Amino acid sequence: MLAFLLSDGGPRLVRDYPQPEPGAGYVRVRTIAAGICNTDLELARGYMGFRGVLGHEFVGEALEGRLAGRRVVGGINFGCGRCDACERGLARHCSTRRVLGILGADGALAEELVIPERNLHEVPNAVSNTAAVFAEPVAAACEILDQIGSVRGQRVLVVGDGKLGPLVAQVLARDGGDVSLEGHHLETLEWLADAGVHFAHPRGNGAAFDVVVEATGSPAGLARAIEACVPRGTLVLKTTIAGSHQVDLAPIVINELTVVGSRCGRLESALERLADARVNVEPLVSRRFELREVEQAFAAAAERGTRKVLVEVP
């Protein structure tokens, strides 16, 4: 089958990748569409040392199991199902987990994937295929509320208007936060005003935010986020960056910030928000490609100012 494989030579399309074989508890899913996110770009640069098929944002059709024939999205963390973390519903923190397209498990940028059946969620009719691809990153945005509680009435800054930032801004604004979004490509995001999101000009606001979300994945973005946070405020780190970076952590101590690392979230929360249009995602699609064009799609995703690139499997 067609698959977008990351190997020592870098990522490339292969035409004869072996069809995946589901183990016990796993089911096959035909990919309908998949998204490319910054983590994929980081993986291609060496993050996590991943080798295998890329892709962890997807909507597909289950080919077997109780959801056979239905449209599905899937939780990307494959926990052991037996450890403390798994028993607390935190498979994403299982120490022996595999992660779809990220750690020890082939991903969704292929004609088919295999996934634990318990990870699947049916996509409501009200959610389009395009919107369903965003279930994973919207869940990641919702995770912030699960971790720090409601931001109602708080001054919130989202640093980074790329792929994830506009989703985070919408989720936090809908929760009642007074949300500003800061970035270099705001001109195509005017529709976010409908969700109550304001635009902030970079570095124009000083240390004036109770909650700051770092969604650039860059050391400069992190420095800006630290500087924008009021004393005793909360800084949410929403992106992973490959490798070490020069960071001045003294302001975290001096201002007694609480820094919250935040990763994957619950797909249920995301599907609800997508179904009732509390989160609008379609305008975030910059370009669409077919799977056979995935190499061009990946290059496009890396361009500055590009937001979501979708890869469709016809």
Added chain:
Amino acid sequence: MLAFLLSDGGPRLVRDYPQPEPGAGYVRVRTIAAGICNTDLELARGYMGFRGVLGHEFVGEALEGRLAGRRVVGGINFGCGRCDACERGLARHCSTRRVLGILGADGALAEELVIPERNLHEVPNAVSNTAAVFAEPVAAACEILDQIGSVRGQRVLVVGDGKLGPLVAQVLARDGGDVSLEGHHLETLEWLADAGVHFAHPRGNGAAFDVVVEATGSPAGLARAIEACVPRGTLVLKTTIAGSHQVDLAPIVINELTVVGSRCGRLESALERLADARVNVEPLVSRRFELREVEQAFAAAAERGTRKVLVEVP
């Protein structure tokens, strides 16, 4: 008067430093003894760009005001008294604050200092002069509990057995935490067993701690602290480091750690603990000098394995 002055040429003893003049609301205090902490060493290396008399851990005798003639310790943050932060009792986060011996205010390594009268606390009779010098760092240790709540029943690792780590370990063990202290100079800390503190051998414990306190002030200590923290655990940053450092922050996101920057605390909490001997500090004094020997004292404080160096004013 004698004063230990940090100027562009580095820190040195000067013999004819002008006697300080108290402004409105300030009182003069005669220094009885002062401690040297790692922040002082960092300041001498350029941290904060401070110029002036060093020293922010002290016990003295108030020379005027309602506590005239009494032994006192003092809060080191001089807030404006009028802003939001000051009104919430958080003078240490006043944006126009000065900080004794750290930021815009001469410190305690001198025969006299001036300090806002409202910052002073009388030292109970049960607290020796030596113990009183530890009020500031013990308050800094107590601040952790004010920020993250009780650690009762939690597995706690304190990384760093230098000046601050043993104080933090005692405070958290007395709070009911299952506390391990990790460092390279544990052989002289056996008495900490009385407080219920265990010893951990560096890097011998994996990611097994619910709460990890970084008290080394080194990038290596921070890396170790990140690695020792369980997923969704709490990492407390207790030390400031001058300048930027190479730090891999990805594990904070992947493991969804909460990182809490923690600085000064309430002196009342510290004095209570010192008065009823819940915190034992005298064995942490490595060496004592007189103020005229302060340059030797400062050099001694920078040696590996040295804990608290006291400077006494006879």
